[in-house]
Amino acid sequence: MRGFLAAVLLLAAAPAARAQSVVDGTDAVIGPAAASTILVLVGRQFRDPEARIAGLRRGRDGAVCGTVDVRNRMGAHAGPRPFVADLAENVLARLPEGPELRSSGSPADFKAMQRAKVLYEANCAAE
Numbered sequence: 001m002r003g004f005l006a007a008v009l010l011l012a013a014a015p016a017a018r019a020q021s022v023v024d025g026t027d028a029v030i031g032p033a034a035a036s037t038i039l040v041l042v043g044r045q046f047r048d049p050e051a052r053i054a055g056l057r058r059g060r061d062g063a064v065c066g067t068v069d070v071r072n073r074m075g076a077h078a079g080p081r082p083f084v085a086d087l088a089e090n091v092l093a094r095l096p097e098g099p100e101l102r103s104s105g106s107p108a109d110f111k112a113m114q115r116a117k118v119l120y121e122a123n124c125a126a127e
Contacts (some may be wrong), residue, residue, distance in 0.1 A: 020042055020048070022039075022053045023054050026055055026066070029056055029057055030057070034087060038085055042068055042092060045094075048070040052068070052069040055080075061122075063119070064084070066083055066085075081095055093116030094116060096113040100113060101113055
C-alpha cells in the first residue's frame with residue numbers, strides 16, 4: 001500500500017504534459033474550428049508535443065497563414081518559421097530554409113519544398 005501511495009504522490013507532483021498551442025491568442029482571429037485543425041496538422045507533421053504556433057491569419061483563397069516553432073534534434077526550439085495551411089485539403093506546408101533546399105533528402109522532398117514556397121507566396125506573402 002505504501003508503494004502505491006508513493007506512486008500516486010509522484011504522479012500528482014509531476015508537471016503536466018505540455019501540448020501544442022497557439023501562444024499569442026491569434027487562434028481567435030481564425031476561429032476555434034480552424035485553430036483546432038491547424039493544431040492537428042502541426043501535430044501530425046512535426047510530432048513535437050511542444051510546438052508553438054503564432055501569427056495566425058486568413059490568407060487568400062481560404063488558406064491560413066502563421067508561424068510554427070518546433071524543437072530541433074537537440075531539444076531546443078529552433079525559432080518560428082512561416083507556414084501555409086489549406087484546411088480544405090488538410091495540408092500544412094512550412095516554408096523551407098536555404099540549407100533544406102540545398103540538401104533535400106530526395107527529389108520528392110525537393111518538390112514538396114518547392115510546392116510549399118509556391119503555396120506560401122500565392123496565399124500568404126504580402127502583395
